[in-house]
Amino acid sequence: MENIALIGIDLGKNSFHIHCQDHRGKAVYRKKFTRPKLIEFLATCPATTIAMEACGGSHFMARKLEELGHFPKLISPQFVRPFVKSNKNDFVDAEAICEAASRPSMRFVQPRTESQQAMRALHRVRESLVQDKVKTTNQMHAFLLEFGISVPRGAAVISRLSTLLEDSSLPLYLSQLLLKLQQHYHYLVEQIKDLESQLKRKLDEDEVGQRLLSIPCVGTLTASTISTEIGDGKQYASSRDFAAATGLVPRQYSTGGRTTLLGISKRGNKRSELCWFSVPGYSYKNWNTSLASWPTGSGSCCVGKATLSSPVLWQTSWPE
Template sequence: MARKIGAFGHIVKLISPHFVRPFVKSNKNDFVDAEAICEAASRPSMRFVTPKTESQQTLLALHRVRQAFVRDRVRTTNQMHGFLLEFGISLPVGHAVVKRLPSVLAEHPLPPRLVLILEQLHAHFKYLSEQIRAIEKEIERQLADDPIGQRLLTIPGVGPVTASLLASELGDGKQYRCSRDFSASVGLVPRQYSTGGRSNLLGISKRGDKNLRHLLVQCARAFMLRLDKQHGRIADWTRAMLARRHSSVVACALASKLARVAWAMVTHDAVFERQASVTGA
């Protein structure tokens, strides 16, 4: 809709609904909603949402479908584990065991109807895995033609799926005033509950795209798992943080840093460069 209206020469400004809600004066109807939108849009400090392009929306749809398949695969795996556990069969967690489920079923006497149900779930699991692989290949093909995505791939710990989602969310990055604004939009900065001149910072806000936040945290954890082989200022900063904070806190902080690095690379048209360690300089 925003692109259609913009094609007629209008300047389109999108406002998040929860920013409009405080301006609704009474019961909800079309006239009250229109008045609230006009009131919110007239505020000089109002934050607007930049409309996404067709390619961005298409890529985001692809990521949402992949995420739905991943969730469905996890549910299917948990269901198989639950059914087997009810009959006293405990399997290790992981896809490797599920893939060889037929051989596991042959080793244990189970009711024929239960075996049929498990075989159907196993077939559904394989179907979902194939769909996920197909989507990931499509993401990689689209990423190969995206210069922004190729630059984001140079960030340590970032893979094709995360780079593609970052590129589709960021665009040119100019809708964010600074790198912290982008990190805040993903929900990787602390929530604030301050009063009486006393600052009180809580856990991360968890706003914005849950999938992107999850992927960034996973990238941070992947970076931390290979920290002994990493070098540069980010690696030194991570080691210093791990010396005094819990690994989960460090993972969220590192994810926020990766988001800020991604914004800086997109807005400044740069490639990630591993800066030398301070101790080795």
């Protein structure tokens, strides 16, 4: 195993397929392992580069490999797909991972720490609860509208429900159903507040998060999201790379020498942390830039504000 220079692992829940190459790119070993057997095998291998797709369980595996003295690299699955040759199977996927990892210009994903993954889990559950809260009010609006009762959109239906039930002759079982939905809404609100409190406590222990909180208009949710997604920001060569990774650089569709720029993609995170800088209530009135005179709410202003804010966030995330 001394001549192994690169190992590609196709991760699974219970089975793991590896493809080993020498420094010339020639395949020297292939095998299927269970999780315990894979760890045993890699523990006996000399320190080498091990590439994997950035998928479920990959960050844990990257931390484990670092403990064993290896050099893990995570690749976005969309960059591995073009290297899959012919029919798809687990060994072919592992070989494609090796091919992608060997490209000089390949971009890799920074492995997350346990703390970052735990905070990300809190964010995902909170996002799910917020969506459920919106679904609950939408259901109540729809049920009332079926009986000719129109209520302003949003949470107004929650506060006005008691009055609506008194003034209308809705069927008893429907009134009881609406009251249950109202209780469910209040339950979701309490759960969201509890998760936000947990995020704040976790952020108090996070050095990067505390630095991000010093930036104007950056609160708990924004700081914790950025800290979870980018960590200390060292994986980005510049603030523009960071802005591009979060989808704040305009998408490009250029051909034949003609440059065509589209809107920002927000591909990094749909609840993009930097979108808070483009809402109508935020402005750069005190900033000595041409953006101060741009009309709030326009597409160009949104792109400009968000992209202008990214260098501040990226530089602040770096350790002092």
